[in-house]
Amino acid sequence: MANLKQLAQSLGLSITTVSRALDGYSDVSAATRQRVQEAADKAGYRPNASARRLRKQRAELVAVTLPSEPGHIGPLHFLDMLSGCAEHLAGAGLNLVIAPVPHGESELDMCRRFVDGRRVDAMLLVRTKRHDERVEFLQSRGFPFVTNGRTESAIQHPYIDGDGFSGFHAATLRFHRDGHRRIAHVGGRQDYFFAHVRRQGWEAAMRESGLSPDLYVEQMPTEQGGYEAALGLLARSDRPTAIVCATDEMAIGVLRALREVDGGLSISVVGHDDLPIGAFTSPALSTMRMTGGNLGRSFASLLLRTIAGEPAETLQELHAIEFVDRDSHRLPPVAA
Amino acid sequence: MANLKQLAQSLGLSITTVSRALDGYSDVSAATRQRVQEAADKAGYRPNASARRLRKQRAELVAVTLPSEPGHIGPLHFLDMLSGCAEHLAGAGLNLVIAPVPHGESELDMCRRFVDGRRVDAMLLVRTKRHDERVEFLQSRGFPFVTNGRTESAIQHPYIDGDGFSGFHAATLRFHRDGHRRIAHVGGRQDYFFAHVRRQGWEAAMRESGLSPDLYVEQMPTEQGGYEAALGLLARSDRPTAIVCATDEMAIGVLRALREVDGGLSISVVGHDDLPIGAFTSPALSTMRMTGGNLGRSFASLLLRTIAGEPAETLQELHAIEFVDRDSHRLPPVAA
DNA sequence: AAGGTCATCCAAAACGTTTTGGGAGTCAAG
DNA sequence: CTTGACTCCCAAAACGTTTTGGATGACCTT
Known part of the structure; x- marks a missing residue:
């Protein structure tokens, strides 16, 4: 008033x-x-916010791009992370706007709108690809941004990521130690960085163990994807005794397929992300998760620091992966 | 540039x-x-967005408040809805900012910040309570807003809601027709409007069927809440043969408890929300969902129209509930 | 009494857009 | 030649804040 x-x-x-x-x-x-x-x-x-923004030449806003995959929007723990990030940004006077890709527009166009219209002070990119055109664009404009997940960009940029290679490497080796020899991997599209390194981790562990990484299926990172991947694997003559899944959603689809085909848990399964729901599947889903505490807060901090002009090299966080052992990984290495 | x-x-x-x-x-x-x-x-x-906003006296922003429940942030299908809403708002030049309640601040303070600082043109409120202080505040300010869920406010306001009473009424009656006599309800805190009307629907159907609505447990609307509620119900001497759950998350917790206690599905279960994951539980979860197509788009439309000054009475949508029949509701009315 | 140092206050510019209220020129009709 | 209508353009105001660069006294020092 x-x-x-x-x-x-x-x-x-x-x-x-x-x-x-x-x-x-x-x-x-x-x-x-x-x-x-x-x-x-x-x-x-x-x-008046608009007046201050105009005068101070700061939008007091940060945009986060939402991937819009058919039928499934991003990992289920996104909203938790976004909420934490928004809360900590608000502490510094910034608000977080969510930016889904409009129908018939590219992620690039969307970035352009936000950057050229000076609608935001920084961007948060999720689900990075190995070669990510959004990253290249923002770098060419010198615009502040932080990614959730690394890229193969030649130029450094701020990111937070889990060490998927080591995590999947360790998980595969553990199955091997437990006596498993036919260890499958259900992975996601390899142009996504996270899917790529997770597969690499599995593959490296298999080779180190003297096993050939044949039991590989690529699918959508959803329950449906995991379900279909598992149906394929179960029909093979060299049926796996253990499956390492790129995401918990996929692992849940796999569990469902096992129950349908074998009538119960016949194969060891492990996922990644530690979705809350994993504790309530049957059997309870064994999984992995990124260490490092409040993820949203970390993103907020990195965003503020990159806006303040800190160099990218000091704004990169690679967190270790830890096991969350429940029941689904404990089966003996013999198929039912 | x-x-x-x-x-x-x-x-x-x-x-x-x-x-x-x-x-x-x-x-x-x-x-x-x-x-x-x-x-x-x-x-x-x-x-330049800030300059236009100042001149046009419009923030070109809409805020959505995020409920921050301990351990679980809002229903899992929120993000889908928000994404759709943001996309359609963007078509009208508005962006959607997410507004979690900062630690140590009330939802009311947050509304005040957005309204008095003219940071947004409208607000989207989710998880309404029967008596919602946010609604009262915004009404007293004459500020445009839309709610997801009705309230018991004396003054009309725009909303979108599912007809929870009829849905839970019908679900309970169907169990009765199938021969069930001990039908339980696992509900949420009754100060939430949605939890209240769902319970009312169950209770009305029980009375109409000549049954007394004794088998009632109130819990957090999470998997954990459903799990604990079910453990309690299963220990009773008048153990139910069917359970109507206020949300799918609760239903998933119930399924987990059944498997733990009885070793499988021993009781019919139905949830509400049609979470994608429901198709991948075992047994696949029977549930209900609101009819009415793209929810996000509807919210966006209502927001734009209330900003444009349309009266609240023309901006209220009450959608019917439909069954999504999978497997978990099909058990005969006899406990194992 | 002059000069210097503070403590308080303020007028005006600037941010970049949209909108108001004309102004200049052209052309046809009278 | 005047008048009015029409087309095309523009100067200036306005939105509400932050910041720059003083201005005005009061008080102290010498």
């Missing part, structure tokens, strides 16, 4: 003084400051 | 003319318009 001009008028002060009083500058007397503060509180005054 | 002034200078035109040419006004010649258009395209010109 109230703006600076009205407030100043009612106090018999100039706009300048009122503004500076509220911002805590030292060149306004304590008495005046308090008088202004009280009047502002009583009037419920908040500076 | 470029602004209107630079563009005008390079074309030898006034700022006014360039602005009006790009906005398609009729008082600029076709030749000039085209010349301007081409120059703008070449320079990659986009109007």
